Amino acid sequence: MRPTMTPGRFLGMSTLLVAPSAVMAAGALEGEVTKQATNWTAIGMFGLFVVLTLFITKWAAGRTKSAADFYTAGGGISGFQNGLAIAGDYMSAASFLGISAAVMANGFDGLIYSIGFLVGWPILTFLMAEKLRNLGKFTFADVAAFRFEQTPVRLFAAISTLVVVAFYLIAQMVGAGQLIKLLFGLEYWMAVVIVGALMMVYVLFGGMTATTWVQIIKACLLLGGASFMAFMVMSAFGFSFERLFAESVRIKTDLAAAEGKTAEEAAAAGQSIMGPGNFVKDPISAISFGMALMFGTAGLPHILMRFFTVPSAKEARKSVMWATIWIGYFYMLTFIIGFGAIVFVLTNPSFLEMKDGVPGLIGGSNMAAVHLANAVGGNVFLGFISAVAFATILAVVAGLTLSGASAVSHDIYQSVVKKGRADSASELRVSKITTIALGIVAVILGIAFEKQNIAFMVSLAFAIAASANFPVLFLSILWKGMTTRGAVIGGFLGLISSVVLTVLSPSVWEATLGNPKGSAPFPYTSPALFSMTLAFLGIWLFSVTDKSRRAAIDKAGYLAQEVRSETGIGASEASAH
Amino acid sequence: MQDSMLERIAADPNYQELRSKRLRFGWLLTIAMLVVYYGFIAIIAFDKALLAKRIGSGVTTWGIPVGFGVILFTIVVTAIYVMRANSEYDDLTERVKREALK
Numbered sequence: 001m002r003p004t005m006t007p008g009r010f011l012g013m014s015t016l017l018v019a020p021s022a023v024m025a026a027g028a029l030e031g032e033v034t035k036q037a038t039n040w041t042a043i044g045m046f047g048l049f050v051v052l053t054l055f056i057t058k059w060a061a062g063r064t065k066s067a068a069d070f071y072t073a074g075g076g077i078s079g080f081q082n083g084l085a086i087a088g089d090y091m092s093a094a095s096f097l098g099i100s101a102a103v104m105a106n107g108f109d110g111l112i113y114s115i116g117f118l119v120g121w122p123i124l125t126f127l128m129a130e131k132l133r134n135l136g137k138f139t140f141a142d143v144a145a146f147r148f149e150q151t152p153v154r155l156f157a158a159i160s161t162l163v164v165v166a167f168y169l170i171a172q173m174v175g176a177g178q179l180i181k182l183l184f185g186l187e188y189w190m191a192v193v194i195v196g197a198l199m200m201v202y203v204l205f206g207g208m209t210a211t212t213w214v215q216i217i218k219a220c221l222l223l224g225g226a227s228f229m230a231f232m233v234m235s236a237f238g239f240s241f242e243r244l245f246a247e248s249v250r251i252k253t254d255l256a257a258a259e260g261k262t263a264e265e266a267a268a269a270g271q272s273i274m275g276p277g278n279f280v281k282d283p284i285s286a287i288s289f290g291m292a293l294m295f296g297t298a299g300l301p302h303i304l305m306r307f308f309t310v311p312s313a314k315e316a317r318k319s320v321m322w323a324t325i326w327i328g329y330f331y332m333l334t335f336i337i338g339f340g341a342i343v344f345v346l347t348n349p350s351f352l353e354m355k356d357g358v359p360g361l362i363g364g365s366n367m368a369a370v371h372l373a374n375a376v377g378g379n380v381f382l383g384f385i386s387a388v389a390f391a392t393i394l395a396v397v398a399g400l401t402l403s404g405a406s407a408v409s410h411d412i413y414q415s416v417v418k419k420g421r422a423d424s425a426s427e428l429r430v431s432k433i434t435t436i437a438l439g440i441v442a443v444i445l446g447i448a449f450e451k452q453n454i455a456f457m458v459s460l461a462f463a464i465a466a467s468a469n470f471p472v473l474f475l476s477i478l479w480k481g482m483t484t485r486g487a488v489i490g491g492f493l494g495l496i497s498s499v500v501l502t503v504l505s506p507s508v509w510e511a512t513l514g515n516p517k518g519s520a521p522f523p524y525t526s527p528a529l530f531s532m533t534l535a536f537l538g539i540w541l542f543s544v545t546d547k548s549r550r551a552a553i554d555k556a557g558y559l560a561q562e563v564r565s566e567t568g569i570g571a572s573e574a575s576a577h
Numbered sequence: 578m579q580d581s582m583l584e585r586i587a588a589d590p591n592y593q594e595l596r597s598k599r600l601r602f603g604w605l606l607t608i609a610m611l612v613v614y615y616g617f618i619a620i621i622a623f624d625k626a627l628l629a630k631r632i633g634s635g636v637t638t639w640g641i642p643v644g645f646g647v648i649l650f651t652i653v654v655t656a657i658y659v660m661r662a663n664s665e666y667d668d669l670t671e672r673v674k675r676e677a678l679k
Contacts, residue, residue: 108628111644112621118648119614122655126603126610130662242635249636274638275629276621283622290618314663321659328652332645563586566596567673 038185041383046184049217049391050198056213060206067424070207070431071138071406072308077212079315083322086306088215089399090117090297090323091222091330093392094175094458099331100369103338104345107248107273110338112280114331116290120297121324128298129320130313131477131565139403140304141411144473147557148484149550150420153472154411156491160468161301161407163495164461165400166445168302169438171457172400173446176393182363183370183386189447196443199397203405203435208309211398218395221388223326226333229369229385232376233340245274248342255346273342285525289459292528296462299469302403313568334369341368344375351375397442405434456507459526463502467494467531475539477565480558483551486543494535501527586677595669602661606654617647 064070077085095117103110136142141157173192180191202210237243253270261269280286297303307316345351345361351371353362361367373385409431414422422430472491475482501522502508509520543551564570586592620627620643628640 108638108640108644111640112618115614115617115644115647115651118651119610122610122651122658123607125655126607126658241641242637245641246636271629271636274631274636275640276625280618280621280625283619286618286622287615290614294614314667317659317662321655324652324655328648332648559587560583562596563583563592566592566599567586567670567677569586569674569677 039183039383039386041379042386043184043383045383045387046390049221049387053198053202053210053214053217053391053394056217057202057206057210060209060213063209064205064207067138067410067427067431069209070428071305071402071410073208073212075309075311077309077315079310079318080322081212081216082306082310082315082319084219084326085212085215085309086303086319086323087326087330088219088222088392088395089303089306090327091219091392092172092175092396093179093389094171095330096222096226096334096392097179097366097369097389099334100337100341100372101366103335104341104368105365106277106279107252107339107342108275109277109279111331111335112276114334116293117297118324118328118331119290120294121320121327123294124298125317125320125324127474128477129307129316132304132307132473133310133313133316134565134568134571135477135561136308138305138308138410139406140301140469140473141407141415144469144476144487145415146476147561148476148487148554151416152484152488154415156472156488156495157469158407158411158416160464160491160495161411162404163499164299164301164464164469165404165407165438167457167464168300168461169397169400169404169442170445170449171454171461172393172397173442174449174452174454176390176397177446177450178366179389179393182367183389188450192443192446195394195397196439196446198394199401199442200435200439202394202398203401203439204432208402211395211402212309214391214398215395218388218391219326221384222392223330223333225373225381225385225388226330226337228381229340229372229376230333230336233336233344233372236343244336244339244343248273248339251342251347281525284529288524288529289526291532292459292463292466292526295466295470295528295532297465299465299473300461301407301465301469302399304469304473305403305406306399313571337369337372340376341372345371348375401435401438401442404438405431408434453512456502456505456512459507460499460502463498463526463528463531464495466528467498467535468492471532471535471539475536477561479543480555480562481543482539483543483546483548483554485546485548485551486539486541489542490535490537490539493538494531497534498527498531501531582677586673589673589676591669591672591676595666595673598669599662599666602658606658610651610654613647613650617643 063074066074068074095114099110099114102113132140132143135146139157139161141154141161144157145153173195176195177188177192180186180194181188184191186194202214206213233244237247249270251270252273253266256266256269257263307319310316310319345368348371351362351367351374352359354360361371363370370382370385370389374382377384409427413430414420414427468491471494472487476487504520504522505524505527506517506520507525509515509522510517628638628643630639631637632639632642
């Protein structure tokens with residue numbers, strides 16, 4: 001792959017070593033990238049993926065007739081398949097390229113970061129997964145609004161869903177554009193338009209069935225490719241972690257010495273990749289960020305929606321178990337891949353270039369896994385990994401769009417506007433119109449945010465999901481005393497406070513809005529600790545003080561909800577195929 | 578669901594057993610997960626040197642088995658819950674359903 005030198009801020013290795021948080025705080029793929037020469041192998045592989053998924057979409061279209069087919073694939077996905085699809089939804093290109101790059105730059109810190117993304121799954125399993133399946137039909141609002149007044153709670157859930165989806169979507173679109181520029185050598189806007197167009201085709205014609213299969217195929221390709229890379233790295237060291245680590249430390253020490261450090265400093269810098277570094281700055285940020293990741297997972301609308309695609313609570317449980325296994329395995333692989341990149345990429349001059357006197361990866365720091373693919377598997381495997389990375393974004397974007405469309409058509413149009421009386425055909429029509437609208441908006445925002453620092457967006461999506469969706473959903477399932485008023489006020493408090501505190505935090509106030517360093521009014525990395533507390537307090541306070549007639553109905557409805565959530569009696573069945 | 582059936586289910590000892598067992602076990606594992614994860618984060622936040630300590634004479638530190646251990650723990654607790662739910666809780670659920678529909 002030949003680099004084309006374009007002007008732009010270059011994120012060199014030394015910048016990464018002293019300022020890890022820029023990459024670490026990013027769930028999104030960011031950092032400046034340089035456009036590469038057109039890579040025909042990668043484009044060919046991606047073309048194959050597109051042809052295959054379009055055939056699947058055609059098949060899925062024949063099975064997508066009702067609104068239930070469109071939202072939940074008719075409930076006919078098995079637990080194992082759904083587990084893979086959830087993993088496919090969750091393992092974004094950002095986590096693959098971003099975490100392996102973070103491990104290459106900072107070693108152990110990359111592991112701390114990835115663990116945060118994993119630990120929410122058990123919580124979701126223990127307290128919510130099966131109950132979600134028993135209570136809901138199409139969206140998480142079905143569950144959150146189960147015994148409450150429909151209009152206000154549905155509106156809250158739909159707004160919160162759309163906000164989360166919007167931030168997540170922008171991050172993915174910008175990531176797609178950067179990645180394609182990087183991997184395929186296409187123009188940024190072309191990449192964004194391709195992603196938008198393909199995603200609309202999948203969702204419009206194939207609904208949840210096509211989206212699920214795109215996610216399953218992508219998850220298999222990504223897990224297969226990453227396994228191969230990790231295997232090649234480990235086999236070079238006789239499958240000894242100690243030898244891999246020892247070589248990595250030696251290389252990092254040499255690099256530090258080459259930068260002019262004394263022997264002692266260089267040795268310390270080399271060994272530092274084996275322990276915690278700057279990722280955890282202060283305990284409050286660490287706990288707050290951990291909470292956003294942990295509870296955000298249990299509040300992401302596109303993930304929650306996946307629980308309605310399986311036929312029963314048993315399959316819902318199996319889904320999370322498989323998802324947890326695949327995602328955990330994947331993060332172990334990215335750790336090995338990151339160390340492999342230290343050994344095989346940082347030492348190979350053909351992957352490096354000098355920029356302003358500092359050596360760095362050709363194409364930017366996020367290229368670690370991509371260059372490693374080239375190093376261990378040659379040009380064809382490089383093309384494969386590039387195509388997988390693109391496919392990854394496509395699958396995530398399709399899932400997000402479907403969940404945004406269902407919030408508009410099922411929660412707003414069907415439940416609020418038509419009071420549950422719209423027929424399946426018109427509800428389906430509204431979701432398709434919304435899909436087109438969301439696709440166009442995503443492309444426009446993707447292009448508009450090209451030059452923006454969007455590092456905060458995925459973290460913000462997680463923070464909102466943890467602060468607005470999670471408390472409402474969690475308490476509506478487990479606390480009898482919750483009322484409509486408490487749900488709506490507490491939910492909005494969580495939503496608004498998480499957005500406002502993020503804007504006032506360093507990642508937006510300083511990095512995006514350009515205010516001087518240290519001037520951010522809210523000093524912590526993530527708002528979740530504060531905004532989640534506020535949401536829980538708000539729900540509690542405005543529920544216990546609620547003496548309205550509606551509050552009595554809300555509480556009286558708890559028993560019916562509890563029995564259904566525990567036993568599944570009355571739960572919506574999978575539609576027959 | 579009719580109110581009479583609802584009350585019958587709520588009064589069924591099988592149902593009460595199912596509900597309290599699942600609730601207790603779910604919370605127990607949740608708390609275990611919270612302790613493990615936030616314990617991990619707290620160690621890093623308050624004593625970075627602890628996990629940076631080497632095991633034996635090599636470069637590998639205690640952070641590596643601990644970090645991988647947290648990942649494995651996450652997978653194992655999830656599997657434990659799912660296995661118990663898929664056998665014990667589902668049997669109880671079946672019994673509740675049979676009673677209710679009698």
